[in-house]
Amino acid sequence: MKQKVQQAVSPIFLRIEQLDEAKYGFLLVSPVFLVLSVLAFYPLVKTLYFSLQDDDLTGTHPIGEFVGLENYVQILSGDANAILSSPFFDLQAPFSSALIVTLLITVVSVAIGTVMGLGMAIILNKEFKGRRYARTIVILPWSIPIVIQGMMFFLLFQPSLSPFVEPLANLGVFSDNPLINSQDSTIIVILIDIWRKIPFIALIIMAGIASIDRNLYDVAEVAGATKWQQFRMITLPQIKPVLFIGMIFYTISSMKIYGIVEASAGCSTVPTLTCLVVQTFRQQRWATASAIAFITAVVIAVIIMVYIVRFREADAS
Amino acid sequence: MSEQEYSGLTGRIVQYTIQNSADVYRLGFWVGLVSFIMITLFPFYWLLVLAVTPDNQLYQMGVVPENFNIGVFATVVQEYPLHHYIFNSILIATITVIVCITLGSLAGYAFGRVDFPGKGPLLVLLLIISYFPGIAFLIPLFELLTGSLSILGTPTPDLYNTPWGMVFPFTMLSLPITIFILTTFYSQIPDGLEDAARVEGTTRLGALFRVIMPLSAPGVVTAAIIVFIGVYREFFFSFIMTDGSPENWAVLVYGILNFQQQHTQMYNMMAAASLIGIIPIAVLVIIAQEHIVRGLTAGGLKE
C-alpha cells in the first residue's frame, strides 16, 4: 500500500523538486494563498465593496446604493460622528475619540508589555527548580476567554464589590469609581491588555532564545562578556527577528482591542476603533462598519509600515 | 579603586553590588520571577475568590473570601456539560493547529528559505489580513460557510453547526501569525543541515519535515500554542457558527456564558467554569513547553 502510494506520488515530487527556485516558492505558498483567497480575500473584497455603498436602514437589504468614498469622507470629516457612539477623531475630547484612545492604548501597552515580556522570557529561560510550572502559570492569563478577562477586571475595579478600589483611590492612583472615568478606564484597559499579552510576547521570545546556539554564549563568555553584554550583543540581535514579529502582532492585536473593553469598562467609556465597527455593524450600518474597518486597517498598515522601515534601518546599521 | 570612594550607604550598596554581582544578579532574578508570578497569579486568585464566594455575597467582598462555596465547581461540572464544551474546544483547536502548522510550514519554508520574486509583497498581503477586525469578514464568510452562497450554480457546503464552520475562519485568522513565526524560525536553521539532508536523498520538502521542523521545535511549538490558545478562547466566530448546543460543537465560552442570565450574571459559576476551562491549556503548556527549553542546533554544525 505504502509502496503504491509512493509510486504514485513520487513522480509528482520529482517534478516539484526540479522546479526552479521561483516556481518552487510559488508552489509552496500557493496552498495558503488559495485558502486565504477564499476565506480572507474574497470576504475582504466584498467588505470593501460594502464600504463603497450607502447604508440602507429601511430597505430589504442593509446595503444601499453605490456612493463611492462618501462613507470614508463622512467618517474622516467627522460628519458621521453623530451616528457613531463616540467620535472617530476629535481633538476636543481625546478620551472619547476612538482613534486617539486606540493609539494611546496600543502605544503604552506595546511599550510596557514588550519590555515586561522580554524580562519574563529571560527569567523563565534560566534553569531553576519548578521552571516548567512557573512557565505554565505565567502563560495562563492569556488563555482565559476574553469575556472572562474583562469580567475579572470589571469586578476588580467595581468599588462596591472589590476591596482594592478604595486603597487605590486613597493612594491617588485611581478615582473612586475608575470604571466610569474614561481616563482611569483607559488605564485599566491598558493594564488588562498588558497583563494578557505579556505571556504571548514572552512565549515568542522564549522560543527565540531557545533557538540560539549555546556555543555562542561559550564564545562570548570566554571573550569576557558580562551577562549584560551577552544579552546585548548576542541574545538581543539573535532574537531581533522574533521580537519584531511578536511586536507586530502585539501591536495589531492592540489596535483591534474590543472584547476586553466591552467586558470591562464598556465601549462608551473607552471607545476603540473596533468598538465603532461592532456598534455600527449591530445597527446594520454595514457600509459604515465596513468603511471603519478599512480605515482601521489602513491605520494599522501605516503603523506596521513604520515598524518595518525602522526594523530595516536597525538591521542595516 | 580606593576604599574611600565607596562611603555612605549608597557607596556601600554600590560596592556590594560590584563585589557580589553574582548575588545581586541572583536576587534580581528571584525578585523578578516572584513578581511575575504574582502579577500573573493575582487575577487568578481573584477569579478563585469570585468562584467560591456565593452568588449573593459579592458585596464588599474581602481579599480573602469569607464564605467558601467549593460546591460551585461540582455544580458547574455536574449540572452543565462543561466537559462536552471543553472537548469541542479542544478538538476544534487541535484541527486548526494541524491545518495551520501544515499549510504554514510550507509557506514558512518558502518565505524563509526559498528565494522567489514577490516574496515581500506576498508577506505583506498575508499580514494585511490581520489588520482587520474579525467582524469585517463576517458577512461574506458566513454566507460562504453556511451554504448561502452559490458559486457557478452550486451552493457552498453548509458548515453551520460543524467544527469546520469554526476551523475555517480560525485557520484564516491564525495563518498570518503562524506563517510569520514559522518563517522566522525556519530561516534561522543553518543551510548546512538542510544540505546534509538533501544530499542524503530527501527532497526539499522532506528536509523541511525531517530536519528543519524538528530543529525549529521551539518556534513550531510556540506557533502551535499561540494558535491553540487563540482558538480555544475565541468566541466571536464560534458564537455565530453554531447554535450553542454542545452536540453541535458549541465551544467552551458557550459553556461559561450559560451562567449569564438576562439581567444578571452568576459570577461565581462563570469564574468556576473559567478556572476549569483553563486546565486543558495548563496541561498542554506543561507538556509543550519542554520543547521550548533549548534549541537543538548546538553541536550539530561546525561553522
Added chain:
Amino acid sequence: SGTGNGSGDGGDGSSGGETPTAEDIEYNGEDVTVEYSTAPLFGNISDQLQQAAYDAGLPESIDINFSTTVWGADDLQDRYNQILSAGRSTPDFMLTNFSYTPFFAPREWLLDLSGVLSDEKMTELENDYSQVMVDSMRWDGGLYGVPQFIDIPTIQYRKDLVEAAGYDPEGENWATEPLTWEYFAEVTKAAKEEAGTDHGYTSAMNQRNIGSISGYEHLVTNGGNYFGDMSNQNGPIGDRPVTIDEEQTIQTLRQFRTFLYGSDDEYAIEGLTGGITPPNALGWDTSPSMESFNAGEAVMHRNWSFAIADYGSEEKFGEDLGVMPYPYGVAESEAAYEGTGGTNAKLGGWHLSINPNTEKLAATVEVIKAMTSDEFYLTIFEATGSTPPKPGLFSSDRAQEVDVMNRYLDTLQFQSENQFAPPINAVWDPQKSAIGQEFHACLNQQKSPEEAVAAAQEQVEQIEEQES
C-alpha cells in the same frame, strides 16, 4: 393587514419570504422537529417547557429542539443578523427582543405573523395583552413577534426598614398607589439613617442604562420625553419634535444629582431629600446594582420583576420585601406630553418570532400557538418568575398560587399597565447612546444639567436630520 411581499433578501441562496398560504400553515400531523433558538433561561428547562407545550395542546408529533445560545440582546442580535440575512431556514423560530424590530421587520427578515395566526389569536393580542408589548413588535402594519414574557421594573424595598423608620407601607397602600419622588426620597433617607445601611436607593445607572432605561423612566414620570408625545416614539424621524432640552429633563437630572450628592451639589433641588444613591451606581449595570440590596445594605432598589422571586424568598427577605410601582414627579394630568407623567416604567421582555425561511412553518405555528397559551405563560411564570404579557393572568388562580410572586401580583399588574416602550426605529441606538453619554456626564458632575440636555438635544437633532 397584508404582509410585505419582499423576500428576506440576504443572500443569493435565500428562498423564504413568500406570503404563506393557508395550506402552508395547515399542520398535517407528520412527525417533525422544529428548532427553537432560545436563551439558557429556557434551554436549561427545555424538558419542562416541552411538556408544557404538549399540555397546552401541541401535537405530540412535533418535537421542539431548544438550541440554547446565550443571553444578551446584543449578542443574539449579531447572531440573528447573520442567520436571517443569509436566509438560513433554521432555527424555525426564536426568542426575540423588540429592539430588533426596526432592523429585521422592514427587511422582512422575520415572518409577519398577522398572516399566520388565527383571527382568534389576533383579537386576543389586541384585547388581552399588554398593548405596549404587542405594539413593540408591530412595524408598518405587520406583526413580527408574539410576546413570550414581559419584564416589569418596580421599586423593590425593605418593608421592615421602612416600617422601623416609622412609615406604614401597608396602610398607605404603596403597593398600588405610587409615591412621589419627594416622599420616596424622604422615606428612603429616613429608613437608611434609622437602619444605618450603606445606601438608600440603588439603581443601575451606568452609561448603557441611564439614557435609555433608568434615566428615561425617571424623565417620563416627571412628565417629559425625548420626542414629545408618546405617539412620536417611533417617528416620523425628522418630523417629530425633539424635546430633550426642556425643563422636565433638567429637573430630572437635578433630582438625580440630589439623590447622588445631597443638597451640597451645585444643582441640587432645594427641599428635595438627597444623598440616598451612591455615586458608585454610575458604574453599575443591573447585576452589580443588585449586590448591595442583596447584602441588606440598601433600602430601595429599582429592578426588573425577575428579581422579586429571589429577594422575596424565605432565605432572603421573605415578607420583609416590599414592592411598589415607580414613583412619579408629575401627575399624568399635568404632564407636558401625552403618555407621560405619573408612575411609569420602561418596557422589557421577549417575544417569539418566526424565521420566514422556515421549511416547517405549519409545525412552527403550532408551537407558537402552544407557547403563547395561558398555560404556557403561567408555566414560565412558575418556573422562572418571568411575568406573563397578559395582565389578566395575574389574577388567575394559578398565578395566585405561585410562591413569593403571589404577594406582589397587584403591583406587577398595576405597573404593567403603566409601561412605555422606548422608540423602536433604526436611529434610536445612536440617539440613546448620545443621550446616555450626556446624562452620565452630568450625573458624574462633569457637566451641568443645562449643558448636558443642550448637548443631547443637539446630537439627537443632528441624527434626526441625517437619517430623515
Added chain:
Amino acid sequence: MGEVNLTDVRKEYEDVVAVEGMNLTIEDGEFVTLVGPSGCGKSTTLETISGLTTPTSGTIEIAGRDVTNKPPKDRNIAMVFQNIALFPHMTVYENISFGLRLRDFDQEEIDRRVEEAVEIVQLEGMLDRSPDELSGGQQQRVGIARAIVREPDVFLMDEPLANLDAKLRVAMRTEIQRLQKELGITSVYVTHDQEEAMTMSDRIAIINDGELQQCSPPLECYNRPVNTFVAQFIGSPSMNLFNGQVDGDDLDVSDFSVEFDTTNTPLQQDDPVTVGIRPEDIYLAADAEDIAHPSRPVTVTVDVLEPVGDQTYAYLLSETDGETTELLMSVDPDKDISEGDAIEVVFSRDDVHVFDGRTGDAITHSLVDATAVVEEVAVEGEA
C-alpha cells in the same frame, strides 16, 4: 557508478568568483583529490557536483547524464561536509542511518550496514549518543559513517579527516580507500593534508583562485609541477624558489648559479627564470658523491635548525652583495651541523626545476636532460 564531468563550470557569489572555468573529468571509479589554498573553491566545486549549488554557468554530468539542474537526491551521491553538519536532533544511529531510512531499506539491512560503518569509523558503543555529546573528531567520524553506509555512485568528501589524529587518520584513510576501490565508487576528495593527497589519490587536482592548475597523478605533481604555484603548493616543506636569469650556459640567481644548457628550451640570454629546488634535493657538499649530478657548491650559514623527529629542517642563509637569500634544506638528524655554522651545500642537478620568470610555467624539471620535458609539460598544462 559513473564518471563525473565538469565542463566550464563557473560559480559566482555576489562579488566573488569562487570557481572559474573548471574543466575536470573524473573517471568511473577514480579517486581524485582537490587541493589548494584556503578559499580557492574546493568546497564550492564539491557543492556544484552535489547539486547543492547550481553553477552560474557550465554543465555537470554524472555517468553521462547532464545533472546541472537536478536536485541532489537525483544524483546518488554521498557527501562528508567540511562543517560536518550532523542532525542535532538525531542520535548517532539515526544520523548514520538517515539516508538508508529514507530509502526504505529493511531494518536488518540498515542495522547491518550501520554496524559495519560504525566499526570502520571506530565508534562502537556510541550509537545512542546525541551529536553534542561527542568530541570533535567523533562527530567527524559520524559524518564519514553517514556517507559510507550509503554506497552511492559518487563520494564527495570535504576534509573528512581534518579533526583526527595521525593514527586514526591513517586507519580511516586506508578504510576509505578500501571501500572506494571495492565498490568502485568515483570519489572526489578535498584535503589540505599533503600526505593524504599523495597516498590516496589516483590524481591530484590543484586549484588556485578558483582555477584548476594541474590534475595529474601524485608523483607527477610532485616531480613535474606545471608551474611555480603547483611547485610551491605540493610538497611540505615547500620547494625553494629563486628568481634569476639566463646567463650564457648558467642560470644566475643572486648569489649562486647553476649550469644549464638552454638549447632545447625557449629561453634566451637574460630571460628571467625561476629556479626551484626541493629541500631534500639539497645536500651537504660532503655528501656530493651520493648524487649523480651535483651542482657547484654554495656556501651558506645555518640560521635555524628545526628537528621534526625523523628529519631536521635547516634554514640556511646565503649572502652576496648585502642581499640575503633563504634556503630550506632537510637533513638527517644525525648530521653534525649546528646553528651558526658556515657550511657548503650542493644541489642535485637532476632535480632542479626551471620555470619561466614571467608566467611561472614550467620549462624543465631537470638541468641535466631538459629537452623532452618542456613539450610534455606544455601539453599537460593544457589538459
Added chain:
Amino acid sequence: MGEVNLTDVRKEYEDVVAVEGMNLTIEDGEFVTLVGPSGCGKSTTLETISGLTTPTSGTIEIAGRDVTNKPPKDRNIAMVFQNIALFPHMTVYENISFGLRLRDFDQEEIDRRVEEAVEIVQLEGMLDRSPDELSGGQQQRVGIARAIVREPDVFLMDEPLANLDAKLRVAMRTEIQRLQKELGITSVYVTHDQEEAMTMSDRIAIINDGELQQCSPPLECYNRPVNTFVAQFIGSPSMNLFNGQVDGDDLDVSDFSVEFDTTNTPLQQDDPVTVGIRPEDIYLAADAEDIAHPSRPVTVTVDVLEPVGDQTYAYLLSETDGETTELLMSVDPDKDISEGDAIEVVFSRDDVHVFDGRTGDAITHSLVDATAVVEEVAVEGEA
C-alpha cells in the same frame, strides 16, 4: 600572564569519564600542546581551563589563583574553538573585534588591532563579509583572529589550523608562535598534527583515555616515550612494535632477535617485552656501515612501496614458521628496491626501544647503553 595549574582534575559526563586525574602545570609563557587520539579528552581539558566546564573534581589555578569555580570572564583567556562558533549575526570585523568592544577600547585601537590580526590570518578585504560567506578555512582564520586580537593571559587553541592547507598552516603556525613569545602568553594548544606539535611546543602532553601519559619537550617524547602508547602515537608513520621476550642476552621477537644486556634492567629471563623501532631507524643492510651499532641483519620481503615525495615508505614482511610480521621502513626515494624484492635490513641498536611487555612502560631507549634511562623514565612516568 600566569602559569596554569591543573590538580587532580576529573570530568565525568553521565556515563563517560572524559578526563581523569589530570595533573599538569603549564609555566608562565610556556607553550604546551595537547595531543592524543580522538575523544581522549583534549577539548574537555581546555574547557575546564577556560571555565566553560566545571570539573567534577580537582582544582584549576591560573597565576596562582584558584579559579575552579570562577566564570570564564574572570580568567582573561582567549580561545579558538574546535567548532569555530563564529557569531552568525556579525560581520568578520565584528566577530574579530568582539572581545575588544566588550572592553571599551577606543575605536582606533580596535581598528588597529583588528587590522593587525587580519593581516596575520591573511583575510584582508573580507572584513565586511558575514561568516556564512566564507570558506571553511576562512572561517577558521576568523576564529583565530578573534582570539589573537585579545592579548590575554592564556591562549587556548583547539585545533585552530585543522582546515588550513600546508602552506598557510606553516605561516600561521609561525605567526602564532611569534605572537605568543612576544607577548609571553601561556598557551595550551590542541592539535592532531604531529609536525605542528613537534615544531611549536615547549612541551607536548600526550593524553590517552582522559589520562595524561607524558608531558615533555617534543624530541624527548619522540626519542624517549614513557610507554608504548606514546611511542606509537608520536611519530608518523608510527613506531614498529613487536612482542617478544627475554632470552638470555637476546630479546626474541617472532622471527628475529636483537642482542640486549638486561643487567641494569628489571628484566628477567622469559619476561615479555615489547620492542620498538622507528621506520627511519631501519636501514638496508648495505648501508649498515653508516650507523654506529647495527643489529644483526634480518631478511624481509618488500610488500608495498608508498612514495610520499621526499621519502618512500616500504612495507616489509618477515615470515618465520608461517607467522608474518609487518615492518614499516622509510627509505630514500632513490634507493633501488621494488615491491616483491627480498632484502636484508638492520636496525640501529642505539635507537631500539624496549618496553615492559605487560604494562607497556618503557625500560630503555637504547640497546647499547641501557642503565641511566630506566631510572629517568621511571621518574618521569610519575611526573
